[in-house]
Amino acid sequence: MTSTSSSPLRVAVAGASGRMGRMLVEAIQHSNDCVLTAALDLPGSPALGTDAAAFLGQSSGAIIESDLRSALSKADFLIDFTRPEGTMAHLAVCAELGVKMVIGTTGFSDAQKAEIAAFAQKTAVMLAPNMSVGVNVTLKLLEMAAKALNTGYDIEIVEAHHKHKVDAPSGTAIKMGEVIAEAQDTKLEDRAVYERFGHTGERKENTIGFATVRGGDIVGDHTVLFAGTGERVEISHKSSSRAGYADGSLRAVRFLAGQRTGQFDMFDVLNLR
Numbered sequence: 001m002t003s004t005s006s007s008p009l010r011v012a013v014a015g016a017s018g019r020m021g022r023m024l025v026e027a028i029q030h031s032n033d034c035v036l037t038a039a040l041d042l043p044g045s046p047a048l049g050t051d052a053a054a055f056l057g058q059s060s061g062a063i064i065e066s067d068l069r070s071a072l073s074k075a076d077f078l079i080d081f082t083r084p085e086g087t088m089a090h091l092a093v094c095a096e097l098g099v100k101m102v103i104g105t106t107g108f109s110d111a112q113k114a115e116i117a118a119f120a121q122k123t124a125v126m127l128a129p130n131m132s133v134g135v136n137v138t139l140k141l142l143e144m145a146a147k148a149l150n151t152g153y154d155i156e157i158v159e160a161h162h163k164h165k166v167d168a169p170s171g172t173a174i175k176m177g178e179v180i181a182e183a184q185d186t187k188l189e190d191r192a193v194y195e196r197f198g199h200t201g202e203r204k205e206n207t208i209g210f211a212t213v214r215g216g217d218i219v220g221d222h223t224v225l226f227a228g229t230g231e232r233v234e235i236s237h238k239s240s241s242r243a244g245y246a247d248g249s250l251r252a253v254r255f256l257a258g259q260r261t262g263q264f265d266m267f268d269v270l271n272l273r
């Protein structure tokens with residue numbers, strides 16, 4: 001982890017008791033250059049009033065609260081892995097107060113994505129459906145494969161996640177589809193097939209199919225299949241821990257420390273563009 005001699009970066013975490021919220025609290029507790037100054041959960045959460053690091057048997061000094069403005073008054077960055085409606089409400093106040101935001105939430109509508117872009121004119125925002133280094137390198141591999149396998153290969157994206165996930169396909173799977181479509185000078189919206197059932201007829205040429213698996217505690221698997229005649233290429237990424245998402249989020253915080261406004265993604269953070 002990077003060590004600096006300057007003041008630590010003051011970070012608030014939204015959804016602090018969630019699966020990712022807890023990973024983020026743990027990562028911040030272990031970091032040399034970030035400090036947890038505030039933690040948010042929804043009104044009614046049993047965690048309100050407790051120390052955000054209590055589940056680790058530690059004290060962070062950040063007491064979980066539900067008052068957004070109070071939390072943001074103590075922080076320069078908000079890391080948000082919640083739900084689209086929560087993230088949008090948080091972003092409006094971050095933009096007003098100049099708090100920079102790392103957004104990991106997935107499942108935004110096109111209208112919400114446009115709103116995020118507008119808010120990013122007022123504060124710096126890093127939005128990515130997957131913060132792991134491995135997934136972002138996989139996206140680059142997909143770009144290369146999609147260009148080279150431009151004709152004669154049927155593209156299918158298969159993702160698997162735990163039974164608690166509420167959006168489908170995953171934000172990462174959609175991003176993979178977008179990267180592939182763009183590398184082939186097309187748009188995903190013109191090619192995506194999200195559902196198949198019953199008498200579907202033969203596969204339509206140039207479509208990009210999506211398949212979703214949900215079960216148990218699967219952290220996150222993604223495979224893209226380029227199925228040709230006589231051969232197929234499979235590019236896969238499998239997460240066995242959420243730690244990589246949290247580490248990537250802290251890298252994003254450090255990146256945003258050098259930005260005033262604008263919307264960025266993990267390609268910017270990891271210098272992969």
Ligand SMILES: NC(=O)C1=CN([C@@H]2O[C@H](COP(=O)(O)OP(=O)(O)OC[C@H]3O[C@@H](n4cnc5c(N)ncnc54)[C@H](OP(=O)(O)O)[C@@H]3O)[C@@H](O)[C@H]2O)C=CC1
Pocket residue numbers: 014015016017018019020021041042045081082083085086087103104105106107128129130131132171245
């Ligand atoms: N970009 C990335 O790398 C990754 C992205 N994700 C995404 O992050 C999001 C969260 O995932 P995960 O941690 O597994 O989910 P969880 O359900 O475990 O946690 C979500 C947290 O947000 C809170 N929350 C729910 N609704 C709202 C709201 N409207 N406003 C504020 N807070 C709210 C929940 O509170 P309560 O429990 O009280 O409902 C909970 O604390 C998902 O969209 C997921 O796809 C996940 C992993 C990696």
Ligand SMILES: O=C(O)C1=N[C@H](C(=O)O)C[C@H](O)C1
Pocket residue numbers: 106129130161162165169170171172173219220221
């Ligand atoms: O909900 C999850 O767990 C995950 N969500 C993200 C997504 O939708 O792509 C990232 C990761 O796959 C885990």
